[in-house]
Amino acid sequence: MSTALKKPDEGHTPSAPPSSKPNGRSTKPKNSLTAGQKPGWTWMVVAAASLAVGAGLIALIASEGFSFAGWLILSAIVYVIGMYVTTRVIENKRRATDGLWRNLVWAAFIVALIPLVSLLWTVFAQGLPTLLSNPGLLTEDMSTTNGATDAATQDEGAPLSGGFVHGLIGTLMITVVATVISVPIGLMASIYLVEYSRGGWFARTITFFVDVMTGIPSIVAGLFAFAAVQLFITTFLGESPVYLQMVKMGLSAAIALSVLMIPVVVRSTEEMLRVVPNELREASYALGVRKWKTIMKVVLPTSISGIASGVTLAIARVTGETAPILVTAGFLATTNWNPFSGWMTALPVYIYRQLVNPTAPAAPVPSEMRAWAAALVLIIIVMLLNLVARIVAQAFAPKKTGR
Amino acid sequence: MTEQVTDARDTTASPTTKPWGGRTSSGSASGDKVFAGLAYGAGGLILLVLAFVAVFLITESLPALAPTVFSQQDSIASADSFWVYVMPLIGGTLMASAIAIVLATPVAIGIALYISHYAPRRLATPVGYVIDLLAAIPSVVYGAWGMITLSTAMVPIYGWLHDHLGFLPFFAGDPSTTGRTLLTSGVVLAVMILPIITSLCREIFLQTPKLHEEAALALGATQWEMVKMTVFPFARAGIISSVMLGLGRALGETMAVTLVLSGGVFGLSLISSGNQTIPSEIALNFPEAFGMRQSELIAAGLMLFIITLVVNMIARWIVSRHKEFSGAN
Numbered sequence: 200m201s202t203a204l205k206k207p208d209e210g211h212t213p214s215a216p217p218s219s220k221p222n223g224r225s226t227k228p229k230n231s232l233t234a235g236q237k238p239g240w241t242w243m244v245v246a247a248a249s250l251a252v253g254a255g256l257i258a259l260i261a262s263e264g265f266s267f268a269g270w271l272i273l274s275a276i277v278y279v280i281g282m283y284v285t286t287r288v289i290e291n292k293r294r295a296t297d298g299l300w301r302n303l304v305w306a307a308f309i310v311a312l313i314p315l316v317s318l319l320w321t322v323f324a325q326g327l328p329t330l331l332s333n334p335g336l337l338t339e340d341m342s343t344t345n346g347a348t349d350a351a352t353q354d355e356g357a358p359l360s361g362g363f364v365h366g367l368i369g370t371l372m373i374t375v376v377a378t379v380i381s382v383p384i385g386l387m388a389s390i391y392l393v394e395y396s397r398g399g400w401f402a403r404t405i406t407f408f409v410d411v412m413t414g415i416p417s418i419v420a421g422l423f424a425f426a427a428v429q430l431f432i433t434t435f436l437g438e439s440p441v442y443l444q445m446v447k448m449g450l451s452a453a454i455a456l457s458v459l460m461i462p463v464v465v466r467s468t469e470e471m472l473r474v475v476p477n478e479l480r481e482a483s484y485a486l487g488v489r490k491w492k493t494i495m496k497v498v499l500p501t502s503i504s505g506i507a508s509g510v511t512l513a514i515a516r517v518t519g520e521t522a523p524i525l526v527t528a529g530f531l532a533t534t535n536w537n538p539f540s541g542w543m544t545a546l547p548v549y550i551y552r553q554l555v556n557p558t559a560p561a562a563p564v565p566s567e568m569r570a571w572a573a574a575l576v577l578i579i580i581v582m583l584l585n586l587v588a589r590i591v592a593q594a595f596a597p598k599k600t601g602r
Numbered sequence: 603m604t605e606q607v608t609d610a611r612d613t614t615a616s617p618t619t620k621p622w623g624g625r626t627s628s629g630s631a632s633g634d635k636v637f638a639g640l641a642y643g644a645g646g647l648i649l650l651v652l653a654f655v656a657v658f659l660i661t662e663s664l665p666a667l668a669p670t671v672f673s674q675q676d677s678i679a680s681a682d683s684f685w686v687y688v689m690p691l692i693g694g695t696l697m698a699s700a701i702a703i704v705l706a707t708p709v710a711i712g713i714a715l716y717i718s719h720y721a722p723r724r725l726a727t728p729v730g731y732v733i734d735l736l737a738a739i740p741s742v743v744y745g746a747w748g749m750i751t752l753s754t755a756m757v758p759i760y761g762w763l764h765d766h767l768g769f770l771p772f773f774a775g776d777p778s779t780t781g782r783t784l785l786t787s788g789v790v791l792a793v794m795i796l797p798i799i800t801s802l803c804r805e806i807f808l809q810t811p812k813l814h815e816e817a818a819l820a821l822g823a824t825q826w827e828m829v830k831m832t833v834f835p836f837a838r839a840g841i842i843s844s845v846m847l848g849l850g851r852a853l854g855e856t857m858a859v860t861l862v863l864s865g866g867v868f869g870l871s872l873i874s875s876g877n878q879t880i881p882s883e884i885a886l887n888f889p890e891a892f893g894m895r896q897s898e899l900i901a902a903g904l905m906l907f908i909i910t911l912v913v914n915m916i917a918r919w920i921v922s923r924h925k926e927f928s929g930a931n
Contacts, residue, residue, distance in 0.1 A: 297824035304720045307712025308729065311800075314793045315736055318747045325750075387644030395641050405645045407918060408652050414847065414914035415655070415907070416854020418881045422888075422903040426658040443892075458655065461648060491637030519740025522856035522881065526888045547742040547857075554746055554861060567750075574743045585738050 237289040245285055249277035275306065319578075326575030329568045333359045336572050340365035341532035341558070349559035349566065359565055361558070363573045365534040366549035369449065372538045373528065373545055374518055376453035377460055382510055384457075385464030392465070393472040394494055412462040417455075421523030424455035428527075447529040449538025452545070455523035460513045467509025471502040504595030508588040515584035519577065521547035546577050655907070663901030665894060679894040688902050690868030694784065694877040695906070698859060699852040701788025701872070706796045707845050713796075714803035719829060730804070737797035745861030748790035753781030753862060756789070760873040775871035782864040785872040787879075790858040795848040802844035806837040839920050846917030850910045856881035880906040 253274030279302045287295035330336060336359070344361030351357040388405065396402030428451045429443070436442045475498050483493040499506070529542030530552055544552075550570045557566035664671075666678050681687035713733065717726050760777035767773045814832040823831060834841075859882040866876035884899045891899055 293824055293827070297826040300826040300829075301720060304712045304716045307709045308716045308721075310709055311713050311733070311736070311796060314747075314752075315732065317751060318739065318743070321747050321751045322743060384644045384647055387641045388648050391641035391645040395638055396645075401645065405648055407922070408649055410918045411911060411914050412648070412652055414850040414854075414910055414917075416856070416881060416910055418854065418856045418884050419655070419659070419903050419907045419910075422662075422884065422900050423655040423658055426662040426900060427654060430658060430661065458651060461651070465648070489631075489634050491634050494637070515738060519738075519742070521740070521742040522860075522885050525885055529889065547740055550742050550746065551857065551861065554749065570746065574746055577740055578743055581738055581740060582735075585734075 237286060241285060241289070242282065245281045246278055249281050250274045252277045252281075279303065279306065322571065322574050322578055325568075325571035326573075329359070329572040330575060333362075333572070335359075336362040336569060337367075337576070338362060338364055340534045342534075344532070344558055346559035346562070349557070350562040352565040353559075353562035359568060361565075361569060363546060363549050363569065363576070365531065366544050366546035366573060367576075368534055368536060369528070369531075369543040369548075370518060370546045372536065373449050373452045373456065373524065373543065374514060376450060376538050377456035377517055378510070378514060380453060381457040381460040381464055381513070385461045385513075386468055386506070388461075389465045389468035389472060390494060392469050394490070394498070409462045409465050412458070413466070415458065417459055417520050418522040418526065420458040421452075421455045421526040423458060424451045424523065424527050427454065445540070447527060447542055448540055449528055449535075449543040452524045452528035452543065453538060455527050456517040456520060459520065459523070460517050463513040463516060464510055467512065468502075468506050471505030471509065472498060474505070475501045504591055507595075508592035511584055511588035511591065515581050515588065518584065519547060519581050521545075521551055524548050525551065546573055546580075550574050550577065659900060659904040659907060663897055663904045666897035666901040669894075678898050680898060684898065684901055687898060688880075688905055691878055691880045691883055691902060692905060692909070693868050695853055695879040695881070695909075697872070697877065698784055698788050698791060698879050699849055701785060702791035702795055702852040703845060703849050705789060705792035706799060706848060709792075710796050710799035710844075710848070711803055711841065713800045714807055715829065715833075717800075717804050718807035719825070719833065730801075733797045733800050736793070737801070741794065741855060741857040742861070744790055744794055745857040745859075748786060748858055748862040749782065752790060753783075753786045756781040756783075756786050760785070763873055771870040772872045775869070775874040777873045778864075778875050780864065780875070782862055783873055783875055784863060784877045787859045787862045788872070790862055791852045791855055794855060794858060795852050798851055799844050799848040802847065803837070803841055806840035806844070807833055810836045839923070843917040843920040846913055846920070850913045850917065853910050853913065854881055854906060856885050860885045 250270075253270050253276075256273050256277070257270045279299065282302060283295050283299045286298045339360075339362035341361045341363075348357070348360045352359050388409075392402050392405060396405075425446060428448075429446045432442050432446055436445075479497050479501060480493055483497045484490075488496070524545040525548050528545060528548070530548060531542045531544045535541050535543050550573045553566040553570035553573070557563035559566070666684050669678050669684075678684055678687060713729075717729050717733075721729055757777075757779065760781065760783070763773045764775075764777040810833045814836070815828055818828040818832050819825075859879045863877065863879075863882060864875040865878035865882065865886075868878075869876045880902050884903055887895065888899050
C-alpha cells in the first residue's frame, strides 16, 4: 500500500531514496510525497555554477576583453542546460523536460523585455536631457534654423535652435481630420453589422474585408490616398504642375490614415455593440420606440465607453504612423494650420527627416538631439492616449451584472 | 441559448416598425429608413474603399507595368522592365520578413504560453500590458532605436558570425562596420511583430478547454506534457494564422527598414550592407519622384499590396474556418 502512495516517478530514480537514508540525521520525518525530488536550493547552486562557467567560456571565446552582456547570455544558456542535466540525474527525464521548457518560456519572456527596456532607455536617455534644457523645442518651428545655426550649436556650444511645434500641429490637424472621416463611417458600418444585418453575405463580406484591411501596409494606404487625390485633381482641375503640387496636403494624409483607422474602429465598436444586452433593446421596442431611436438613445449610450476607448486606441495607432504621411503630406519647416492646402509636417515624419537628412549635414548632432526629443514627446503622446483609452474603458464601463 | 436571444430580437424588431406606423412620438418612419440607409451605406463604403485602393493603384501603375502601351516608352526609368526592377525588391522584402518571422515566432509563442499558463497569476496581467506597450510604440521610434542602438550592438556579433559561419551564403561577404544590414532590420521587425503574434496566440491558448487540461494533469502529465497534449493541438490553426498576420505586418513595415538598412543591390549576405525592401524603397524615393518614377513606385506598392493581401486572406481564412468547429468565440 505504501508503495502505491509513492509517486510513480520514484522507480526510475534509484539514486534518490538511498541517498536520503544513510544521511539519517534528518530532523524532519521523511515525506513520501517529496522523496526523489531535487531540494529547493538546487537552482541557486546551478545558477552560481553556470555564472562561473559562463565567465570561463566568455574569457575563452571573446577575443577583445570581457563582455558583460555576453557573459550573462552564456551563463543563461549554461544554466538552462545545467538545470536539465541536474533534474535528469536527480529526478527523471519527464520532469527534466518539463523544467527545460519552463525555463525556455521564462527565457522567451526575458528576451522580449530586453528590446523594450533598451528602447525606452535609449529614448529617455537621449531625449529627456535635450527636452529639459531646451523647452523651446515645444514652442518653435524650424523656420529660423539652418545649417549655420546647427554648426554653431555643435562646434561653439550655442543653444539649440528650432523645435517641432509645427510637427505637433501637423499631427494634431491630420489626426483630427482622419478621426472626423473615419469615426462616422466606422461607427455606422459596425451599427449595420450588429443591428441591421442578419448575417447575410453582405455582412460577412464586410467583416472579412475589414479584417483584410487591418493588414494593409501603411505605405500602401499612403500611396492609395496619393493616387486617389491625384486622380481627383487631374480629372477635375487639370494636369498643370500647379495642380499636381496641390496633391500633397494634410487632407491626403488624413485620407491615408482613415484607411488604416476605419477597420480598427469597426472591429472595436462591433465588439462593444454586441455586448449590449438584448433585453435593453427589447424593452425599448416594447415601449414603441423606433429602431434608430433605440440605437441612438439606448444602444450607443450603453456602449459609449467601449467605443470611446476603441476610437482612442485607433487614434493612438495612427498618431505614430510615419510612412503614409511621408508620401502624402510632404515636409515643411514652418507651421501650417490648414490641412486643405500646402505641405504639412507630422511629428513622426519630423523625426525621420531629422535623422536621415540632418539640417546641417556636416553637423548632424543638433538634428539628432531634436529627433530624440521629438521621439520622446511622440512616445509620451501615444502612451497617454493608450492610458486614456484604458481609463475610459474601465471608469465608464456599464455594469454587466444585475439583469 | 444565444440562438434564441437573437431570434427574439428579430421577431420583436420588425413588427414594432410596422403596426405603429407614424403614430409614435419617438422618431418617424423616415428616420428609420435614413438611419438604416446610412448604416448600409457605410458598410458599402468600406468595400468601395478597398476596391478603390486596388483600382487607383492599378491605374496609377499602368505606365510602369506596360510602358510600351501606356506611356510610349521602351523601358521604365530605373531598369529595362518593371519586373527586373521589382524582383530584387520583392526578394529583399521576403528575406527581411523571413528573418523577422523566424526570430519572433518562438519567442512570441513562449511569451504567450508564459502569460497563459506559466506566469504567476499576479504577473500575467502586467506582462500582458508590457507586451501591449511594445505594440503601442511608433514604428519610427523603433527605426531610430535600430539605427542608433541596435546596429552598433550588432557589429561584434556580425564579426563573429562571419568568422565562424562564413561558409554559409547568408554570412559571407564583408561584415558591415556600421551594423546597418538586413539582419538588423529583420531583428527590429521581429521586435515589432512580436506583440501581434503574442496577443493572438495568448487569446487562443486561453481558450483551451479547461477540462482537457485538467484531464491531462489528472493522468499524471507534467505541465509541459499538458501543454503539448492539450494546448498545442487545440491552438495549431490559431498559431499558424497569427504567424501569417505577423508576416503580413512585417512585409508592409516601412520605417524600421528605411531607417536601419543602408540599402543596395540584392544579395544573399545578411551581414553586409545591401538589399532593399519595397516599402523602404517607396519611402526613400517617393517624396522626390514624379512621372515614370512615381508610377514605378506605385506599381511596386501594388505588388506589396497583393502579397500582403494574399497572406492576410489566407490567415483570416484559417481563422474563420477554425472558428466554426472549435467553438472558440
